[in-house]
């Protein structure tokens with residue numbers, strides 16, 4: 162297959178069917194995969210019944226594709242499953258600007274997850290800690306006896322850490338962490354199994370009682386990173402000089418860096434980009450969300466996940482480094498038919514590549530929001546696209562949706578009652594003809 166071209170000029174003016182044909186050809190999807198994407202009921206009820214409990218049906222979200230992404234010199238199409246308008250457009254727009262300046266640079270740590278084993282009933286927690294550390298080899302070997310597939314793939318338990326929580330209201334606690342390389346899995350089930358299997362040995366070594374044995378969602382050893390640098394030129398708009406846009410974005414970033422009320426919204430904007438990639442690829446978005454917000458608090462206060470600064474040339478430099486516990490196997494990644502296709506569209510071969518793509522989209526999304534907020538405001542771009550939702554809420558169907566949405570956009574008055582009035586006029590107009 163030829164390297165993919167992620168540029169999608171005029172993609173928005175195609176019909177969904179034509180867009181699908183373009184992606185099928187670009188990603189080299191086979192007719193069965195194309196048919197699944199074409200068929201809104203791709204996840205059949207019987208399969209869904211095998212995935213969760215008490216199934217009555219399936220619940221669908223729109224699946225869009227963001228274009229223009231170039232990561233480490235390679236083009237990548239980004240499938241995004243999301244209900245919010247303007248998210249896919251904003252990601253594509255910023256990827257287009259970033260592309261003109263060389264694209265996204267990404268990297269990641271090895272896929273290390275932590276499982277915690279809580280030990281209670283110890284009067285000498287520090288002594289127990291040292292004993293556990295001294296016998297770490299035995300614990301690691303026992304953990305690695307269970308999952309031969311993972312070991313065969315080069316993963317497995319690598320190390321242990323032991324933390325003493327001295328001042329809890331329930332007395333001291335010793336918490337042992339298993340540090341496990343989970344390769345291309347998200348890894349929760351894998352590390353939970355290991356944590357349970359070593360617990361009898363931990364009790365024997367410490368003389369304490371093991372209670373909780375579960376992974377930590379603060380996946381601080383499994384980080385994905387993305388960096389961009391943008392020239393003032395690409396940030397110049399009809400109303401604002403590029404250098405001015407950069408200063409405005411830096412002011413907006415500083416606000417989020419120091420104020421948790423703003424940081425929560427700023428980070429929501431980042432997750433606007435990340436979550437749709439996590440959902441489209443069948444990954445656990447709650448795990449990614451939990452890790453992201455715990456990481457955002459790591460310095461003692463809740464702050465921005467991204468950083469924005471200016472380099473010696475006066476270019477805007479953005480970076481994002483955060484936990485990214487995602488997999489290509491396990492969970493729903495292999496069972497949901499559309500997840501497999503989403504991964505194929507992206508062309509990622511490892512969980513690390515998927516994590517890097519997700520943070521690149523998060524960084525792009527943050528840039529889009531900051532750029533809009535710091536200049537013209539969010540409503541012009543966002544509401545123009547949200548107008549179609551409002552038109553649908555007012556009862557518009559088919560070609561009426563775009564007509565009502567366009568009229569509200571032109572009037573800069575995007576409200577359901579206005580949509581009702583416009584729809585009434587439109588229908589009256591046609592019934593008069």
Ligand SMILES: CC(C)(COP(=O)([O-])OP(=O)([O-])OC[C@H]1O[C@@H](n2cnc3c(N)ncnc32)[C@H](O)[C@@H]1OP(=O)([O-])[O-])[C@@H](O)C(=O)NCCC(=O)NCCSC(=O)C[C@@](C)(O)CC(=O)[O-]
Nearest residue numbers: 169170171173247250251253254426427430529530533542
């Ligand atoms: C919405 C835009 C992109 C419009 O921006 P624009 O200037 O009207 O865009 P354009 O028409 O010049 O098009 C530029 C490119 O954007 C893409 N694009 C543009 N429109 C479409 C479309 N309809 N369908 C598909 N792609 C679209 C497309 O890639 C296009 O290039 P092309 O491919 O055509 O050569 C811009 O205003 C923007 O980026 N706004 C920010 C939107 C945003 O952040 N939305 C998230 C929801 S708000 C929120 O929840 C988060 C927030 C804001 O609270 C976070 C925070 O506070 O930090």
Ligand SMILES: NC(=O)C1=CN([C@@H]2O[C@H](COP(=O)(O)OP(=O)(O)OC[C@H]3O[C@@H](n4cnc5c(N)ncnc54)[C@H](OP(=O)(O)O)[C@@H]3O)[C@@H](O)[C@H]2O)C=CC1
Nearest residue numbers: 310311343344345346347348349350351445448490491492
């Ligand atoms: N707090 C949390 O976030 C929790 C999340 N979960 C859920 O756990 C699920 C994810 O767990 P996870 O352990 O990833 O899933 P699975 O246990 O389903 O899959 C992991 C297993 O797949 C096998 N495998 C095959 N190929 C590979 C490969 N290339 N790399 C790594 N492993 C491979 C391994 O061994 P083998 O074949 O021997 O199994 C591995 O143990 C998600 O559904 C998540 O929602 C569960 C509990 C808590």
